[in-house]
């Protein structure tokens with residue numbers, strides 16, 4: 001994926017358009033005078049899970065609705081599977097599965113009747129039994145939809161979105177309301193259909209879900225992409241953290257440590273204990289330096305922890321207003337694509 005106005009994407013390797021299932025260039029969408037999406041560019045490679053994240057009102061749903069062919073872009077170009085989703089809706093819909101936030105299930109029908117109805121409506125062929133098995137609803141096949149739990153309804157929605165193994169699947173907050181076990185099962189199914197070659201666009205407010213599933217991610221704020229790239233590129237936009245506690249740190253060796261490491265070192269003393277915290281963009285290098293330093297000075301490090309930033313930290317670090325976005329850099333980057 002390449003992004004025109006994302007920080008992490010600046011280092012991303014551009015790829016050819018033919019590798020892309022989705023290609024969005026300079027997308028603008030206005031509701032009347034209000035600009036909901038303001039110059040967004042990205043592409044989603046075939047066979048990857050791409051997570052579109054963002055604050056409330058960031059423009060995710062609007063972008064999704066443009067990709068699904070429900071809205072005509074105000075300006076910019078959008079291609080899904082080589083077609084315009086708005087002008088060539090039939091071509092795109094025949095190869096796309098969509099799981100909306102709002103379920104379209106019919107309460108009076110049983111689970112299997114719902115799938116049989118879908119069999120008649122969908123342009124793709126499939127077998128209800130395969131889908132029931134896929135989403136672990138075999139034993140609920142003859143139960144009316146109205147009797148299903150919220151999680152079971154979500155799984156049935158999911159089954160309908162992957163009916164006939166579409167090439168492109170849009171999952172809009174797929175695990176809302178699922179218990180941890182059902183959520184894990186659904187994650188496994190998403191990974192399985194990705195491994196089978198589907199391209200998946202996921203939106204979610206659960207950052208651990210994006211972290212578990214997505215190959216690439218974009219975080220939107222106020223109609224723009226704030227940060228984008230592969231998961232590791234995005235996580236690297238916030239420093240990693242190393243921490244440890246030691247009771248064997250002689251005062252005279254402390255000074256040498258900050259010259260050894262590249263990151264920002266903080267030492268706090270409480271009685272005989274020294275708490276060491278290091279924020280670094282060079283996790284492996286600084287961890288190696290720290291361990292070498294500890295060995296040389298015979299320092300024992302207790303509770304040693306080293307971890308990259310989480311997606312949640314990256315999300316929290318996204319500036320929450322336009323003026324803090326570094327507009328000049330963002331626009332200059334956009335102009336190159």
Ligand SMILES: Nc1ncnc2c1ncn2[C@@H]1O[C@H](COP(=O)(O)OP(=O)(O)OP(=O)(O)O)[C@@H](O)[C@H]1O
Pocket residue numbers: 031034036054055056057058059060061062063
């Ligand atoms: N039909 C509409 N008419 C006018 N403004 C709208 C309309 N739909 C959305 N908006 C506005 O456009 C902006 C983007 O909305 P959108 O629903 O795309 O955001 P979102 O990222 O999906 O948010 P959320 O996470 O809260 O669902 C918001 O400020 C919203 O109020």
